[in-house]
Amino acid sequence: MRQPLPPSDVNHKCVGLKSLSRVFNAYFQFSRAGWYFLLLIWCALEKTSMEDLSEKLFFSSDQLFVFLGRMSIEEITCGVNLLLYHSFKLLWKRAVQYCPDIVDSPVLLAIDTTDKRYYGVDNEYVHRTLKMEGRKKKRVSVLRYASISIVAKNFKFTLGVTPKKRDEPLDRVVERLLKLVPEELSVFAVLMDKGFYLSSVMKTVDKQGYKYIIPVKQYGSMSLLYRLLELTGVSHWKYTMRGGESLEYTYDVYLEDLGIEAYCGFATNLPVTRMSFTILAEAYTNRWNIENGYKETKEYTIKTNSRNHGYRTLVFGLSHLILNLHGIMKKTHQKAKITVNQMKNMLKQFLERILQLPKRPDNMISKHLKVAW
Known part of the structure; x- marks a missing residue:
């Protein structure tokens, strides 16, 4: 009979909640900021709001909202990305033992x-x-x-997030995100969907010194290249977008005939000698992990009706932060296969010990409700 594996011991230092609360406290610098950070994590685990949690724990959430209301969205976003960078340092600290693929290869x-x-x-x-x-x-x-993440098979780790203004060009958003990539990382390529298939975006990534892989849009001259592929069998081309304009940009295109008047392709600036459509397609499949990540963050999202965009950015960033911690735990304890519910229960136990929450008064349901006997 197969013997069950012994339980794995998990220390709260593995998760780094205390160190993250200190980072939050040092950046936001208002009274009990680190304590409020831990309560925000509690809200995310319970999928509740700060207002509802304050009712149960008999404290006021007004201090948090008043202070955040005095900060700009840019300042709050910077604080969120500082927390995400600290979570990356927690990952990097364990990467040599548990994630050698992140350390040893691009x-x-x-x-x-x-x-x-x-x-x-x-x-x-x-x-x-x-x-x-x-x-x-x-x-x-x-x-x-918008967000930038490390993606691999069954793995996603968010490095940074940023809100996008309505009329803000995508190349500025991409430039801002690329500046959040830690120096420790060696990057093979940046994956983006068709929404980023713009000469300004590709020029920006190129200028920052990164390679990219983006699916091509099928129109006009690209369809003409497909006709040439059918006639000649040549699948690799040099292609110039916005020719004769200030945004003119030339890159490599790899096409694949799917049969029955159908094709797909990728735009890239990766070295031609080592590329093929198959290599690009296999690399691009990892991009779907970021889509799955957006779905998984819903398990760690704080409820809010606040109109403060800065607070909403904080809520968005914290959901990615907890998902990062979940990713670290899964990498650290691969045999245990830690689920969402297990991660939530684990974090709640850590929070209960760290916060040392006081017992509620007798008969009190909330600070505004009391049971009458």
Whole structure:
């Protein structure tokens, strides 16, 4: 009979909640900031709001909201990315033993955007987009966030996030995210979807010294290259976008005939001698981990009705931070295969000990409700 594996011991130092709270406290510098950070993590685990948690734990959440209301979105975003960088340092500290693929070989990065529904007043951060509601498309307001992550088979780790303004060009967003890549990392290529298939974006990535892989859009001259592929069998071409304009840019295109008037392809600046469509396609499949990551962050999202975009950016960033910690735990304890519920229970136990929460008064349901006997 197969013997069950002995339980793995997990220390709270492995997760780094205390060190992260110190980073939060040092950056935001308001009274009990580190304590509020731990309560925010608790909210994310319970998928509740700060207001509801304050009712249960008999403290006021007003101090947090007042202070964050005095900060700009850029300042709060910087604080969020500082926390994400600290989580990367926790990963890097364990990488030699548990994640040698990150240390010993170049990694793939993925940049993508995601939308969060918003019901507040219109401003420069609010986008209008179409969403399916039932069988109809409806124009709704959303806040748009971009992120950059390490992606590999069954692994995603967020390095940085940023909100996107409504009229902000994508190349500026990409430039901002690439500056968040830690110096320790060796990068093979940056993966982006068709939404980033712009000469300005590719020039920006090139200028920053990174390679990229982006699916091509199928129109006009690209379809002409496909016809040449059918006739000649040549699948690699030099292609110039926005020829004769200030945004003119030349890159390599690899096409693949899918049969029956169908094709797909990738744009890249990777060295031609080592490339093929198959290599690019296999690398690009890792980008789907960032999509899965957006879904997984919903398990660690704080509820809020706040119209403060800075606080919403903090909520978005903290969901990625906890997912990073989950990723570190899964890499550190690969045999245990730690699930979302196990990770939540583990973090709650750590928080209970760190916070040393006081017992609630007799008969009190919340600070505003009391049971009458």
